[in-house]
Amino acid sequence: MDQGINRRSFLKLSAAGSAVLATGSGLALLTGCSSNDGPATGYKHFRQQDVDLLTPLVGAVLGPALTDVGATAEDGMKAFDDLLEGGMPGTRAALFQVLDLMQLGAARWYITGTWASFADQSEQEIKQTLTEWSASERSLSRMAFKGLTQPIHMAWYVKPVAARSTGYPGPPQKIIA
Amino acid sequence: MQDLSTLTINVKDPWKNPANGWDVIDGRTITDNRTLEADVIIVGTGAGGGVSAEILSQRGLKVILVEAGKLKSSDDFKLDESQAYRDLYQEGALRATKDAGMTVLQGRTVGGTTVVNWTSSFRTPQKTLQYWHDEFGVQGLSQAQMAPWFQQMENRLNIEKWAMPPNANNDILKRGCDEKGWHSAIIPRNVSGCWNIGYCGMGCPTNAKQSMLVTTLPSALDHGSTLIYSAQADTLIIEGDSVTGVRVRPLNDDKVPTGATVTLKGKTVIAAGGGIQSPALLMRSDAPDPNGLVGKRTFLHPTTFVFGIYDKEIAPYYGAPQSMYSDEFTFKHGVNGPAGYKMEMMPMHPGLSGALMGDFGERAREEIERLPNIATAIALIRDGFHEDNQGGTVELRDNGEPLLDYPVNDYLLEGAKRSHLTMLEMQFAAGAREVRPSHTHASYYKSWKAAREGVAQLDYAPVITGLGSAHVMGGLTMGADESRCTVNSDGSYKHLNGLYIIDGSVFPTSIGANPQLSIYGLSARNASALADKLKG
Numbered sequence: 001m002d003q004g005i006n007r008r009s010f011l012k013l014s015a016a017g018s019a020v021l022a023t024g025s026g027l028a029l030l031t032g033c034s035s036n037d038g039p040a041t042g043y044k045h046f047r048q049q050d051v052d053l054l055t056p057l058v059g060a061v062l063g064p065a066l067t068d069v070g071a072t073a074e075d076g077m078k079a080f081d082d083l084l085e086g087g088m089p090g091t092r093a094a095l096f097q098v099l100d101l102m103q104l105g106a107a108r109w110y111i112t113g114t115w116a117s118f119a120d121q122s123e124q125e126i127k128q129t130l131t132e133w134s135a136s137e138r139s140l141s142r143m144a145f146k147g148l149t150q151p152i153h154m155a156w157y158v159k160p161v162a163a164r165s166t167g168y169p170g171p172p173q174k175i176i177a
Numbered sequence: 178m179q180d181l182s183t184l185t186i187n188v189k190d191p192w193k194n195p196a197n198g199w200d201v202i203d204g205r206t207i208t209d210n211r212t213l214e215a216d217v218i219i220v221g222t223g224a225g226g227g228v229s230a231e232i233l234s235q236r237g238l239k240v241i242l243v244e245a246g247k248l249k250s251s252d253d254f255k256l257d258e259s260q261a262y263r264d265l266y267q268e269g270a271l272r273a274t275k276d277a278g279m280t281v282l283q284g285r286t287v288g289g290t291t292v293v294n295w296t297s298s299f300r301t302p303q304k305t306l307q308y309w310h311d312e313f314g315v316q317g318l319s320q321a322q323m324a325p326w327f328q329q330m331e332n333r334l335n336i337e338k339w340a341m342p343p344n345a346n347n348d349i350l351k352r353g354c355d356e357k358g359w360h361s362a363i364i365p366r367n368v369s370g371c372w373n374i375g376y377c378g379m380g381c382p383t384n385a386k387q388s389m390l391v392t393t394l395p396s397a398l399d400h401g402s403t404l405i406y407s408a409q410a411d412t413l414i415i416e417g418d419s420v421t422g423v424r425v426r427p428l429n430d431d432k433v434p435t436g437a438t439v440t441l442k443g444k445t446v447i448a449a450g451g452g453i454q455s456p457a458l459l460m461r462s463d464a465p466d467p468n469g470l471v472g473k474r475t476f477l478h479p480t481t482f483v484f485g486i487y488d489k490e491i492a493p494y495y496g497a498p499q500s501m502y503s504d505e506f507t508f509k510h511g512v513n514g515p516a517g518y519k520m521e522m523m524p525m526h527p528g529l530s531g532a533l534m535g536d537f538g539e540r541a542r543e544e545i546e547r548l549p550n551i552a553t554a555i556a557l558i559r560d561g562f563h564e565d566n567q568g569g570t571v572e573l574r575d576n577g578e579p580l581l582d583y584p585v586n587d588y589l590l591e592g593a594k595r596s597h598l599t600m601l602e603m604q605f606a607a608g609a610r611e612v613r614p615s616h617t618h619a620s621y622y623k624s625w626k627a628a629r630e631g632v633a634q635l636d637y638a639p640v641i642t643g644l645g646s647a648h649v650m651g652g653l654t655m656g657a658d659e660s661r662c663t664v665n666s667d668g669s670y671k672h673l674n675g676l677y678i679i680d681g682s683v684f685p686t687s688i689g690a691n692p693q694l695s696i697y698g699l700s701a702r703n704a705s706a707l708a709d710k711l712k713g
Contacts, residue, residue, distance in 0.1 A: 063538040065545070086262055086269015088432060090578035130537050134617060142617075142640040143277045150280070150532050151271060153541065158259035158528030166527045167549040168494055171256035172184035172374055174382055 045084040045092055050099050051077060054148075056118040060126040061152045069165050076156050083155035098144055111144045178549070179492040181374055188383050191395055192250035199398035201248070204408030204427035207437045213403070215241040216711065218423050218443040220410040220458060222246075223289020224696035225680030226449035227389030227397070228330070229704035234400035236708040241441055242394075242402060243425055245409040245450075246286035250390060254380035258528040261379035265293050267453075274569065275582040278639045279479060280532070281453075282647040286380075287406050288390035289451060291693060294647070295377045295498040295524065296366040296386055298336040299690035300327045301698070304512045308562060313685040314657030316666040323698055330697040334367040334387040341373055344496025346522045349485065349552040351501045353607035354520075359505035364521075366497065367693070375495045375524055408439060411577070413446060413462040419674040420446045445711065447668075447677045449700075452476075452649030455682040456571045457579035459653070465672040470663050472571030474654050475581060476687035477646035478557040479589055481596045482523070482533055482615035484544075485552045485604035492549055498524035499691075506556075506599055507689055513563050516592025518556035519690060520600065525553050533615060533643065554604060556596035561651065561686030563588060568687075571652055581649075585639040593644065594637050601628040615643025648681075648692050655683035668703035679703050 040048040058080060059066065059073030066076055084092055101107045105115045113132040114121070121129060133145050156162045164170055191197070216238040219226045226242060234240045249264050262270035267283040274281065284290030306323065309315035330336070343351060343363075354361035371385040384391045398404060407428045414422040423446055425439040448455040456472035464471065503520040510517060525533075525548065533553075534544050560566050569583025597614035602625055604612045611621035612628060616635055622628035653670075655678075656662035663671055664683050670676040681696045688695045 061537040061541075064542040068542070082259070083262075083269065083271070086264070086266065087271045088268050088578050090574040090576055090580070091268045091271050093574075127538060134537070137636075139276070139640065142638075146535070146617075146640050147273075147277045149535060149537055153531030153535070154262075154270075154528050157531035157545070158257075158262065160257070163258070163527035166530070166545050167547075168527050169178070169180040170182040171376065172181045172186050172382075174255055175185055175187040176252050 043078070043081045046077070046081050049103060050096070052119060053099060053102060053117070054080070056121070056126060057148070058152055060123065060130060061149050062156055065156055065162060065165070069161050071161075076152065079155040079159055080152055083151055083158070095147070098147060102144070110138070111141050178490060179495050181495055184374070186372070186382050188251055190250050190252040191384070191391060192248065193252055197398070200401075200403040201398070202403065202405040203248070204405055205429050205435070207408070207427040207439060208435055210438045210440070212440040212442060213241055214442045215239040215403070216443060217241075217445045217447060218243065218441045219447045219449055220423060221289060221449035221451060221454065221680060222287050222389060222394060222404070223284060223449065223451055223680065224291050224389065224693050225451070225700045226447070227288065227291065227393035228697055228700040229447055229449060229679050230397035230402055231393035231400075232701060232704040233708050234397045234402045236712055238708065238711060240397060240402040241443070242397070242404045243408050243410050243423065243441065244287050244404065244406040245428065246284070246289075246406065248287045248406045249380060251380070251382055251384050254376075254382045256376045256379055256382055258379060258526050261293065262528070265380055275572070275580055276584070276639060278585040279477060279583060279644045279646050281477065281581070281649065282645070283451065283453070283649050287404070288388050288394060291388035292380055292390050293378050294691070294693055296368055297499045297502070297521070297691040298331070298334070298365045298367050298694040301695040302507070302689045304508055305686065305689050308512050309656065309685050313654065313662055315655055315685065316657060318666060318699070323702070326698040326702045327694060330694060330701055331365075334392060334697065335369040336365050336367045336694065338363045338365050339497055339500040341497070343500040344375070345489070345491045346493040346496070346524070346552045347499065347501040349487075349491070349604065349607045350503060350520065350522050350554065353603035354503050354505065356606035357603065359503055359603070361501055361503045364500050364502050366500070371497065373497050375498055377498050378524060378526070405439065409434070410450070410458055411461065413458065413464060413676065414440070415462060415464065415673065420676040422446065445675050445677065445707070447679050449680040451680050452652050452682045453571055453579050453581055455678060455680055456652035457573060460571065460573055461577050464670070464676075466663065467672065468660060470654060470661070472652050474561060474567060474685070475569040475571055475583065475652040476560045476650045476684070477569065477583060478648040478650075478687050479560060479585070479593070479644045480558065480646055481556045481593045481600070482643050482645070483554045483597060483600035483604060483612060484534065484615070485554070485607070485609035485612045486547050486621065487550050487552060487609055490549055491552045493525040493551055493553060506596070507559065516558050516563070516566070516588060516595070517689070518558045518592060518596045520554060520556050520603070523553050523555045525551060533645070535615075535617060535643070552604065552607075552609070554600040556600060557648070557691075558589060558592045558596065559687050559689040560589070568651055585642070585644060590637040590639075590642060593642050594632065594635075597632055598629065601625065601632070617641035617643075648687070650681045650684040650687050650692055653678045653682040654685045656685055667706050677703070677707060
């Protein structure tokens with residue numbers, strides 16, 4: 001099944017961002033950003049370029065949710081990878097299209113308000129980026145913000161160690177007859 | 178502090194008994210092409226498929242059920258969000274509308290959404306049935322004509338008003354509405370011997386929930402039906418103007434086709450995959466659709482959320498998840514006026530809470546750390562009744578997977594805003610210290626006055642206005658009006674012989690209440706009529 005990016009599916013992405021995405025896809029093909037080398041080492045779905053792109057963002061989105069339980073941004077990123085396990089190939093492909101686009105400085109600027117890669121931003125700068133991004137009036141920015149931050153939170157808090165850090169005492173014990 | 182983590186559950190799983198002689202085939206093990214025959218092929222094992230299978234098999238008809246999801250039963254239900262979303266929900270609970278405007282929780286497992294729903298069981302409102310009759314020419318589904326079918330399914334699934342006191346979360350709705358003088362009432366639930374622990378959404382670990390998994394499906398198997406799970410109905414087999422079977426692709430554990438094809442032959446095929454899936458099956462099959470209606474008018478009960486923080490403990494993760502509701506605003510402006518909404522509460526486990534609360538960094542963390550003291554009110558907006566609210570359209574991705582395009586327009590956003598105000602007012606009336614609507618730009622308000630002023634300043638736009646759905650309906654509209662409908666009131670498809678649609682996708686609008694009993698009742702009626710016809 002097709003999990004990667006191809007120009008045709010790229011161009012079919014939603015009307016909200018289609019013009020930008022069409023431009024971006026051409027650029028992505030030119031720069032080779034859209035190549036799919038398979039999942040990164042230690043990951044089932046995310047590719048190395050996704051891990052590089054997103055790990056700093058996951059660290060900032062979750063922030064104290066990670067540090068309060070002694071976890072790292074990489075733990076949060078791996079939780080996100082686990083969450084994708086339940087998705088269908090088409091679900092993942094749609095996410096990867098947004099991530100491929102965000103490899104491009106111009107697209108990052110359009111979506112998040114800053115050209116710099118998250119990895120090149122200080123913790124304070126990423127927070128500032130998130131603040132501006134969440135307040136953006138562009139529909140594509142709003143889609144990307146929700147489409148990324150929502151599963152990042154969900155992926156982390158379904159993990160028992162994170163779940164219990166909210167004050168939730170946990171489920172009853174299950175015994176198999 | 179409420180803490181159920183030391184409670185132990187030890188319950189017998191009816192699916193783990195090798196002596197019952199059921200004919201159950203695991204699609205993951207199918208690597209060869211094969212053909213099976215039956216009187217009736219049923220695609221989907223949820224509310225529509227389960228009820229149909231029981232009724233048809235009890236009448237002596239040979240039934241094959243095909244289910245894309247996995248077979249998971251009480252021994253497998255670990256009360257763990259991560260596992261439940263991965264194994265029991267469409268797209269691993271990552272399903273959303275095309276523009277990410279609404280998240281969609283829908284089941285994908287043997288038993289369908291009935292395995293993961295919160296058990297609320299309402300008859301279809303009279304105003305909804307009347308609207309279907311008046312606007313779409315739906316025949317034979319008046320309140321009086323449907324009453325015996327609802328009664329039959331209420332008896333079958335032990336549907337009764339919840340007899341125990343509501344949990345603290347649902348008690349907020351009762352107290353808030355009482356304080357305002359608004360309607361509230363107890364929710365009827367399909368449970369038998371419920372432990373009142375609160376894990377309905379992760380698969381009932383005690384088999385108390387009377388889902389299809391523990392009722393109609395075991396009964397259908399007892400009556401000689403065959404179940405094939407982890408097997409995706411790919412296309413209908415169409416010969417001339419008749420359906421003669423279904424092409425099925427077995428799936429491996431990663432939901433990827435094994436490469437084999439199972440051909441199911443039968444003169445009668447029932448599409449019961451539910452909204453989104455049933456229209457997609459017809460679309461993949463190029464089923465005749467002269468007016469281009471298949472997949473159109475798909476409805477979601479777009480749902481808004483309001484979080485209230487209380488001094489006392491709420492423990493919104495424990496106890497029967499839904500037991501109180503309010504119909505104060507459901508039909509307040511008539512059946513087809515400005516958006517009406519049914520008010521309920523929702524259970525909040527940490528993963529779902531994290532997803533719904535949103536935000537980032539310190540502020541997100543501070544909010545979720547209040548979880549034990551948070552009550553979450555929801556409003557289910559009735560969609561499909563107003564000319565400015567015609568629902569969504571099912572599309573197919575390149576690989577045939579369905580995707581729902583449902584634009585969130587001004588009609589819905591106006592309803593979302595009003596429902597926020599209602600729930601803010603209700604939660605303050607119930608004694609909340611701080612309340613916040615689910616909106617990217619909203620923070621907690623400390624009084625009803627501050628909330629009113631705050632909401633007036635918010636930009637109600639798609640995506641930033643928090644909307645979700647747990648009820649997918651429509652897409653294969655039922656009724657006599659050929660220009661708007663593809664399915665007759667008896668469930669038969671208008672443009673192919675032998676094809677019946679028996680699930681929530683035939684509803685011409687949303688229901689205006691949690692839809693499971695509407696699907697059960699209509700399915701019992703139409704499956705019984707089909708059995709009469711086939712045995713006649």
